[in-house]
Amino acid sequence: MQSREFYLRTGPFLTHLTTSSPRLLEALPALYDARCFVERPEFCDFHVSVGSPALRRWIRPKIEFLFEGAPIFTPSPIDHAVPVFESGLNWAISTTINQYLIIHAAAVERGGRAMIIPGLSGSGKSTLCAGLAFRGWRLLSDELTLIAPATIELLALARPINLKNESIEVVRSLSPGIVFSRPAEDTLKGTVSLAKPPEDSIARMDERARPRWIVFPTFEKGSATKLSARPRAETFVELAANAINYGVLGDVGFNTLAEVVTQSRCFELAYGDLEDAVRLLTELSESA
Amino acid sequence: MVQRRDSLAQALRDPKELAHASLADWDRLVPQARRAGLLGRLAHLIDRSIGLDAVPDRVRSHLLSARILADKRRREVVFEIDRLVELLQDVLGRVILLKGAAYVVTDLPPAAGRIFNDIDILVPKDQLATVEAMLSLGGWRLGEIDPYDEEYYRRWMHQIPPLVNSARNSAIDVHHTLVPTTARVALDARILLEGVIAVQGKPHLAVLSPPDMVLHSAVHLFSEGEFERGLRDLDDLDLLFRHFGDGGSFWEPLLERARALDLDRPLYYALRYASEVLGTPIPSEVVAEMEARRPPRTTLALMDAAFRRAFRSPHPDSRDSLTGPALAMLYVRSHYLRMPLHLLVPHLLRKATRSTAVDPAVP
Numbered sequence: 001m002q003s004r005e006f007y008l009r010t011g012p013f014l015t016h017l018t019t020s021s022p023r024l025l026e027a028l029p030a031l032y033d034a035r036c037f038v039e040r041p042e043f044c045d046f047h048v049s050v051g052s053p054a055l056r057r058w059i060r061p062k063i064e065f066l067f068e069g070a071p072i073f074t075p076s077p078i079d080h081a082v083p084v085f086e087s088g089l090n091w092a093i094s095t096t097i098n099q100y101l102i103i104h105a106a107a108v109e110r111g112g113r114a115m116i117i118p119g120l121s122g123s124g125k126s127t128l129c130a131g132l133a134f135r136g137w138r139l140l141s142d143e144l145t146l147i148a149p150a151t152i153e154l155l156a157l158a159r160p161i162n163l164k165n166e167s168i169e170v171v172r173s174l175s176p177g178i179v180f181s182r183p184a185e186d187t188l189k190g191t192v193s194l195a196k197p198p199e200d201s202i203a204r205m206d207e208r209a210r211p212r213w214i215v216f217p218t219f220e221k222g223s224a225t226k227l228s229a230r231p232r233a234e235t236f237v238e239l240a241a242n243a244i245n246y247g248v249l250g251d252v253g254f255n256t257l258a259e260v261v262t263q264s265r266c267f268e269l270a271y272g273d274l275e276d277a278v279r280l281l282t283e284l285s286e287s288a
Numbered sequence: 289m290v291q292r293r294d295s296l297a298q299a300l301r302d303p304k305e306l307a308h309a310s311l312a313d314w315d316r317l318v319p320q321a322r323r324a325g326l327l328g329r330l331a332h333l334i335d336r337s338i339g340l341d342a343v344p345d346r347v348r349s350h351l352l353s354a355r356i357l358a359d360k361r362r363r364e365v366v367f368e369i370d371r372l373v374e375l376l377q378d379v380l381g382r383v384i385l386l387k388g389a390a391y392v393v394t395d396l397p398p399a400a401g402r403i404f405n406d407i408d409i410l411v412p413k414d415q416l417a418t419v420e421a422m423l424s425l426g427g428w429r430l431g432e433i434d435p436y437d438e439e440y441y442r443r444w445m446h447q448i449p450p451l452v453n454s455a456r457n458s459a460i461d462v463h464h465t466l467v468p469t470t471a472r473v474a475l476d477a478r479i480l481l482e483g484v485i486a487v488q489g490k491p492h493l494a495v496l497s498p499p500d501m502v503l504h505s506a507v508h509l510f511s512e513g514e515f516e517r518g519l520r521d522l523d524d525l526d527l528l529f530r531h532f533g534d535g536g537s538f539w540e541p542l543l544e545r546a547r548a549l550d551l552d553r554p555l556y557y558a559l560r561y562a563s564e565v566l567g568t569p570i571p572s573e574v575v576a577e578m579e580a581r582r583p584p585r586t587t588l589a590l591m592d593a594a595f596r597r598a599f600r601s602p603h604p605d606s607r608d609s610l611t612g613p614a615l616a617m618l619y620v621r622s623h624y625l626r627m628p629l630h631l632l633v634p635h636l637l638r639k640a641t642r643s644t645a646v647d648p649a650v651p
Contacts, residue, residue: 045346250363
C-alpha cells in the first residue's frame with residue numbers, strides 16, 4: 001500500500017507522520033486545517049508512523065503506531081487508525097517533553113484567561129471542552145494541558161477533540177457545521193470519533209493564555225447544573241495527581257503547579273445538560 | 289555531516305563537532321539518541337563541550353527534556369539506595385552496589401545523563417534468602433513471573449529474578465555472582481567480595497574495585513542477548529576506561545585481574561569495540577598484551593560483523609540488511625554462553641514455542 005508523508009504543526013510541535021492507513025488518510029484533511037499542514041521542516045519534534053506490521057497486512061490486518069521506529073501499543077484493528085494516531089501523539093508528547101508541565105486535562109480560553117478541566121475518563125471532560133469550544137471559547141487542548149514554568153502560561157495544541165459514545169451525538173447537535181472523523185467502533189473506550197476544532201482555535205494556536213479557573217466536572221444523566229467552590233489545597237493535590245510529568249520536573253513542577261492554583265478560582269461542576277453547563281461557565285467568565 | 293549509520297557514535301566521540309550540525313543533522317540524531325537511551329547523556333556531553341546554547345532552540349528543548357528526565361532517574365536511584373541501606377545494613381553491614389547505582393554513589397562519569405533500568409546489588413550467596421526476605425518487608429517482591437522462568441533464574445542464573453516495589457515501580461536485581469552458574473567461565477564470587485571498596489562518606493555502601501567494575505560491565509555486555517541499550521553500555525565502558533585510565537595504575541591490575549578471573553575474552557571485546565566505535569584511548573602496551581589474548585581469527589571476524597551492528601542505535605535508520613541476523617546470532621550466543629548445550633536446546637525450544645506476547649502498551 002502506498003504510504004504518504006505529512007508534516008503537521010500543532011501548537012509548539014512539528015510532527016512527521018508516515019501512514020498508509022486509508023482511514024487516517026481520509027481523516028487527516030478533514031480533522032486538520034490546511035494551516036496545520038506545512039512544508040517539510042528541517043527538524044521535526046516527533047517522527048511517527050501509522051501502518052500495518054509486515055505480518056499483519058493480509059491475515060487479520062492490524063494497525064500499529066510507531067514512535068521513532070518502535071511500536072508503542074499492541075496493534076489495533078485497522079478501523080481504529082485515527083484514535084490510535086491521536087493517542088500515539090499524546091504518548092509521544094507526554095513521555096518526551098519536560099520543558100512544560102503537562103497535565104492530563106482539557107483547557108479552553110476566553111478573553112486571554114484559561115479554564116483547566118481535569119477529569120478521568122467518563123467525567124464529561126471532553127464533552128464539556130467541546131461544548132465550550134463550539135460556544136465561543138477557544139480550544140487549547142482536549143487532553144494535554146501544557147504550562148510553561150517560566151511564565152505560567154498555557155500553550156495551545158488545537159488538535160481534534162476526542163469524543164466517546166453518547167457524547168458524539170451531543171456535540172454533533174451543537175452545530176450542523178462540526179466535522180467529525182468516521183467513528184471507530186469497539187475501541188477500549190467504546191465508539192470514538194474526533195471533532196475538528198473551530199477555525200478560530202487553529203488560527204490562534206500560537207497565542208498563550210493565563211490560568212484563571214480550574215473546574216473538575218462530573219457528568220450524570222439528569223443531574224442539575226451545580227457549580228461549587230473547591231479548596232485550593234485539595235485542588236493542588238488532585239491536579240498534581242493528574243500532572244503527567246509532575247515528579248520528573250521536581251521543584252519546577254511543584255512551583256509551577258502552586259502558581260497555577262494560586263492564580264485560579266477552583267470549582268467542581270456537576271452537570272447533566274451540556275448547554276446549561278456551558279452557559280453557567282460562560283457567565284462565570286464574564287463575572288470574574 | 290552526511291547521513292551515517294553511526295552518526296550517534298560519532299556525536300558521542302566528538303560532541304564539539306555538533307557545533308556545525310545543521311537542523312537536518314539534528315533531525316536524524318535526536319531520534320537515534322532517544323531510541324538508544326542516550327539523549328540525556330548527549331545533553332550532558334554538549335553542556336560540557338560547546339554548551340547547550342550553541343544548539344538550535346527546537347533541538348535544545350529535547351536535550352533539556354531528556355536531561356530533566358535523567359536527573360529525575362538519578363534522584364530516584366539515590367532515594368532507593370537509601371531505602372536499601374535502611375533495610376539491609378543490619379544484615380549485610382554494607383550494601384554492595386553494581387553498575388548504574390555504583391556509578392551514581394561514586395559520581396563516576398557514566399552517571400551523567402544515564403537512564404537507569406534497575407538497581408543492581410551483589411550479595412553473598414549464603415545471605416540470599418535473608419536479603420530476599422528483608423527486601424520483601426520493604427515492598428520488593430517477585431513480579432509476575434512464569435514458574436519456568438523463576439526456576440530458570442534460581443537454578444542457573446547469577447541473580448534471582450528481578451524484585452519489584454509495586455508502590456514505586458522500582459526494580460532490584462540481586463546478584464550473587466557476576467556470571468551464570470552454568471557459564472563456561474566459572475567465577476568464585478568470594479574473590480570479588482574480598483576486593484570491594486568502601487564508598488567515601490557513605491559507610492554502609494561499597495562498590496567493586498575499578499578493575500572489577502570494568503570487568504563486570506564488560507562480561508555483562510558481551511554475554512548479553514539483547515542490544516537495545518548496547519551502545520549505552522559500551523559508552524559506559526568507554527567513560528570508565530577514560531576515567532580510570534587517566535590516573536595512576538589501572539591498566540596493569542586490570543589485565544592481571546582479567547587473567548586471574550578468566551575474563552580475557554570479554555575484556556578484549558570491550559577494549560576492541562569501545563576504541564573502534566567510541567575512540568577510547570588505550571595505551572599501546574595494553575593493546576599489544578591484549579592482542580596476544582585475542583580470539584581465533586574466524587571467531588573474531590564473526591564477532592566483528594555482529595557487534596559492529598549491535599553497537600548502533602536500535603533506530604531503523606541505523607540498521608542494515610544484516611542487523612536482524614546479527615542480533616539473532618548474538619541472542620543465541622548469549623544463551624550458549626550461559627548454558628551447556630544439553631540444557632540450552634530444551635530451553636530455547638521452550639522459549640520459542642511459548643507465546644511471546646508482550647504488551648508493548650507498557651512503556
